[in-house]
Amino acid sequence: MNSDIESKTDMEGYKAGFVSIIGRPNVGKSTLMNHLIGQKIAITSNKPQTTRNKIQTVYTCDHGQIVFLDTPGIHKSKNKLGEYMVNVASSSIKDVDAVLWLVEPTTFIGAGERTIIDKLKDRKTPVILVINKIDTIKGPEVLAVIDTYRKEMDFADIVPVSARKETGLQDLIDTIFKYMPEGSPFYDEDTVTDQPMRQIAAEIIREKALRSLDEEIPHGIAVAIDAMNFDKGLCSIDATIVCEKDSHKGIIIGKSGTMLKKIGSLARPDIEELVGCRVYLKLWVKVKKDWRDSDFLMKNYGYNPKEI
Secondary structure (H helix, E strand, C coil): CCHHHHHHHCCCCCEEEEEEEEECCCCCHHHHHHHHHCCCCCCCCCCCCCCCCCEEEEEEECCEEEEEEECCCCCCCCCHHHHHHHHHHHHCCCCCCEEEEEECCCCCCCHHHHHHHHHHCCCCCCEEEEECCHHHCCCCHHHHHHHHHHCCCCCCEEEECECCCCECHHHHHHHHHCCCCECCCCCCCCCCECCCHHHHHHHHHHHHHHHHCCCCCHHHCEEEEEEEEEECCEEEEEEEEEECCHHHHHHHHCHHHHHHHHHHHHHHHHHHHHHCCEEEEEEEEEECCCHHHCHHHHHHCCCCHHHC
């Protein structure tokens, strides 16, 4: 065992536990997690269903460690990939020490929120309601949101935050630690995520495609890293962007390859920061019709229902 971990286990009152972050699409789950750990691991965009897999990250301080599980937004699925994403989110609330439920600052509780309430209200796990994006409303309006949700179920705590503005994040960390059990850390203090570097690189490329492409295309793309090699301070990556339609392939490539070049140029700096060296990135585009309804292809692109 790492000596740093051994020394921390001797500290009286050290706490360590797992926390699942759930919510509907686009409420800011990945943004919150990235800001809590102080590093970008989960990709973000203004398009729903950006996160597809459970992403595990680690926050460590002198008195404890929190392992966060970022999850896909809970939504009404339209294909096997959608079903997989909802199952990932639903399974993440099992066997954790606390659940963070992120909501937007509104007094309207829709069908999506009620689905989540049904999943949470009978569980014994502490549920912390996190009202995100409070920078978009006036201060007194937060009280009305709190009052609305308090009537729906009993929460262990309610914490208003703005993940984007980093408002209330320390209060949220302090609140989470109230519900963490005493115990040894699960990871050494330098660990930030359990995600393989190849997987993070693929997600960075997918993020840049999400932010660059038209509305109808992003849901139907996946990214696979075909090769990733390090040699003399250079990381060479071959990656394939997979789409479902021939017409989408042309849009992703763009006139004279302009869109594909744009996606690559946007992804390269983030990947260089990830790997710590220069990156040579080569992108390809392939069509795999209806891959989101194929168990075999979903598994190939990192979405394996059997692992849930």
